[in-house]
Amino acid sequence: MNLLFACILCCLFLAINSNYAQDLNIIPKPVYEVTTNEKYILQNGSDIYITSGIKEVKRLAEMLKNALHRRTGINVQVRKGKQNKGILLDLNSNDTMRTDGYELTVNSKMIKISGKSGCGIFYGIQTLQIILRKDGNFYFPGCRIVDYPRYSYRGFMLDASRHFQSIEFVKKILDVMALLKLNTFHWHLTDDEGWRIESKKYPRLNEIGSYRDSLNAVERNGYYTVEEIKEVIQYAKNLYIKIIPEIEMPGHSRSVMESYPELLCPTNEGGNTYCAGNSKVYEFIKNLVSEIINIFNPEVIHVGGDERPRGVWEKCPKCREMLSLKGLANEDMLQNYFMKDICSFISRKGVKTIAWAENIKDGVPKNQIVEGWHPGESWEAARNGYYTINANCLYTYFDYPNNNEEKKSKPDWMPVLNLEKVYSFNPTPDSLNESEEKFVIGSECALWTELVLENDVQHQIFPRILAFAEVVWSPTGNKNYENFLSRVNAIKPFINSRGFEFAKGEW
Ligand SMILES: [Zn+2]
Incomplete structure (x- = not known):
């Protein structure tokens, strides 16, 4: 088996495996999405961290906190700072990010939503709401999403x-x-x-x-x-x-x-x-x-x-x-x-x-x-x-x-x-x-x-x-x-x- 063929087989296996892992079922479909077998379980202590003191990001964090509470009854807190746990809202000046775009990563330890603007973070939050699941616990499927709009x-x-x-x-x-x-x-x-x-x-x-x-x-x-x-x-x-x-x-x-x-x-x-x-x-x-x-x-x-x-x-x-x-x-x-x-x-x-x-x-x-x-x-x-x-x-x-x-x-x-x-x-x-x-x-x-x-x-x-x-x-x-x-x-x-x-x- 040559190397290229092995790579193709490997990619196919990963794609099939990730498809079977969990469907995200997001509408509108993101530009890029890949799922993993991990999940982030939402519970007390799944606090929301904001890296910026900007009022807009704090408002978005409060909005997410209220939405999660409405749907799950779980109380999370909004905190300033950066930890390798919880839900991080990251206002990011990364120039490669598109206007109103966002990136969302979910693993078993944390969730990270990055956006170049408040609007980008807001759209990441909308996607997060769509992928919330329940199987005894409330959880978010492990994934990595890079997303931005086709039209303004x-x-x-x-x-x-x-x-x-x-x-x-x-x-x-x-x-x-x-x-x-x-x-x-x-x-x-x-x-x-x-x-x-x-x-x-x-x-x-x-x-x-x-x-x-x-x-x-x-x-x-x-x-x-x-x-x-x-x-x-x-x-x-x-x-x-x-x-x-x-x-x-x-x-x-x-x-x-x-x-x-x-x-x-x-x-x-x-x-x-x-x-x-x-x-x-x-x-x-x-x-x-x-x-x-x-x-x-x-x-x-x-x-x-x-x-x-x-x-x-x-x-x-x-x-x-x-x-x-x-x-x-x-x-x-x-x-x-x-x-x-x-x-x-x-x-x-x-x-x-x-x-x-x-x-x-x-x-x-x-x-x-x-x-x-x-x-x-x-x-x-x-x-x-x-x-x-x-x-x-x-x-x-x-x-x-x-x-x-x-x-x-x-x-x-x-x-x-x-x-x-x-x-x-x-x-x-x-x-x-x-x-x-x-x-x-x-x-x-x-x-x-x-x-x-x-x-x-x-x-x-x-x-x-x-x-x-x-x-x-x-x-x-x-x-x-x-x-x-x-x-x-x-x-x-x-x-x-x-x-x-x-x-x-x-x-
Ligand atoms: Zn006339």
Whole structure:
């Protein structure tokens, strides 16, 4: 037997042995993981050590301590210093570590989680929570994991306009997003059906725009107060999740138009679209956006921009006057002018903008991130040099039915989106070249709630959000659907214990 062959046999034996040793069943699958036959038994005295006095690491240690106590009843202490025992949280300046990455080592004596940032340590803690086991004792399987994300933007969008969810429920969603290492919560807070942000400057948005349902259905009427929103923002921040509020314009704005009908084109009574020829509209939106920026203090704000009803502006004398004043060829060009004006105002406040892909060929505002939802839009954006989020609806719209049975109660145009299809999604297709690829910064799965009440959100997002988390976190080379399915079944009881049921029927 030559040496190479012996080495291969040896590696094979180790791989098989480690596979049989213990399955970690982590979702999303880490970049690198290897298991051993050791285990770390959690008991009184399994204290958490922090090497840094930084407040953030201490907060993470307390968070882990509380999570362990909740699940096992075991009390551990947080201590400063470094010992060759217990659970060590190590803020590490190692330059080879990737952004938001972490390393986790478990042996019979200790557990070590290293990260270059608090976020990295936080993700290591999420993984540790997933691998907690019990066989008489609570324990963690011996392993070595090196892990980091594929994309920087890993989002989930929740529509709070069509049906409205409680703050407590939103926090539960954020918890499970963090567990799956998703880092962006896109909050769709305004649309035709309802305005969901408290506005002190324009109170009719709440008095009229937040209460459009004459039947007074609880989940179709209401709004979040400024205090509630701030509470959610802080909650998300502790979980390393950014919140991107979305304010729709110029279409999808019936709740605003009913509150302030003077913002409509005079020829569009009962419509849902701001008049682009009225200077008061620009002033209104800028005041409103300023108020929203003050509440959210966001890095990025989503300004909608999709599905403006065509033909409305062409009929309006004010809009036609604006077209000729600015020398614009048609109403699509007028939308570009409108969005550029609002976006440059927002950008001067130091806030970035995202909008749904529309009229890419005519140019979108400078530095705006394009969210593609029709197939191919994100590739077009990337080829034109715009940073883009590929939220291709055929893979990421979780209001679509999980299976054929569910399809019977959904609109005809909605295709079935099963778990395997979500898992097969690649936000950066091979057809993009290397210089274009870098413009795809990630993806987002979305739950539109026209037909979804709060209690049904769980059935629409689980288990599909597990597949999505793996799409945006794990390297494509690690993907294997059969292996993923076995991990889905293994993690299901843990997700159930966090208060979420899976879809009914087939996935
Ligand atoms: Zn008009």
